[in-house]
Amino acid sequence: MKPNHKGRAQIFQNPVLERLTRTHIALPITIFILFSIGLIYYGITHSFINVLEAVGLFFLGWFIFSFLEYLAHRFVFHMDTDTPAKARIQYTFHGNHHDFPKDKERLAMPPIVSVLIASFLFFVFKLIFGQFVFGVVAGLLFGYAMYLFVHYAVHAYAPPKNFLKQLWIHHSIHHYKDPNAAYGVSSPLWDYLLGTMPKRSR
Numbered sequence: 698m699k700p701n702h703k704g705r706a707q708i709f710q711n712p713v714l715e716r717l718t719r720t721h722i723a724l725p726i727t728i729f730i731l732f733s734i735g736l737i738y739y740g741i742t743h744s745f746i747n748v749l750e751a752v753g754l755f756f757l758g759w760f761i762f763s764f765l766e767y768l769a770h771r772f773v774f775h776m777d778t779d780t781p782a783k784a785r786i787q788y789t790f791h792g793n794h795h796d797f798p799k800d801k802e803r804l805a806m807p808p809i810v811s812v813l814i815a816s817f818l819f820f821v822f823k824l825i826f827g828q829f830v831f832g833v834v835a836g837l838l839f840g841y842a843m844y845l846f847v848h849y850a851v852h853a854y855a856p857p858k859n860f861l862k863q864l865w866i867h868h869s870i871h872h873y874k875d876p877n878a879a880y881g882v883s884s885p886l887w888d889y890l891l892g893t894m895p896k897r898s899r
Contacts, residue, residue: 705800706793717809719802722849728808729842732815733835740831751832758836765837766844767887770880798872804849811841844883851882870895 709715737755740746746754774791778784784792794803805811815838822837823830847864856865863885871879878895881888888894 704797705803706788706797708789708793717807720805720807721802722805722845725805725808725811726842726845728812729815729838729845733839733842736831736835736838740828740835745828746832750829751835754826754829754832755836755839758833758838759840759843760836761833762837762840762844763881763884763886766840766883767880767891770882771893775876775880795872795876798852801849801853804852805845815841840883847883867895 707715708718737751741748741751770791774787776783776787778787778792794800797803806814815834818837819830819834822834826833848868851865851868856862864883867879867885867888868882875895878893879885879888880893885894
């Protein structure tokens with residue numbers, strides 16, 4: 698199916714499940730910014746981290762998120778669809794977005810799913826970073842909120858007349874020219890580093 702600027706895919710026949718696949722972008726952005734602030738506040742006030750550590754760990758977490766964003770987009774959202782089950786999973790999570798890129802209510806993962814994933818990642822990162830998890834995951838969740846903001850803005854608004862325009866161009870190439878390139882949404886960093894920058898004609 699060619700990308701459609703209007704309309705919406707139907708993913709589930711069940712109306713309740715179908716409604717859960719849609720969300721206003723402000724809801725997950727607010728949730729994850731508040732979670733991020735709460736983790737930093739809790740970590741500092743309970744002496745797990747100090748202010749200087751919080752700043753450094755926050756940016757480390759944000760950097761880690763940029764890599765996870767790239768990996769998820771490239772290898773999960775664009776997984777091989779060589780079986781009917783894989784094709785269904787891929788379409789549910791991401792393929793429908795490529796078919797209907799202007800559907801504003803499907804520009805973010807449903808909050809109930811993303812909160813569960815974030816909770817799982819907190820415990821995974823706690824095993825890795827110990828008490829520093831509060832700063833790292835705060836940066837991770839803030840990075841996700843910024844990704845949601847950028848992704849929504851790129852699809853919902855005209856590109857600005859400044860350096861941020863490159864993000865609009867980068868993601869548009871992924872959607873409308875080459876879906877096997879330009880996987881970074883909030884940053885093209887990992888596309889540069891891992892060889893998936895698209896070739897642009899002059």
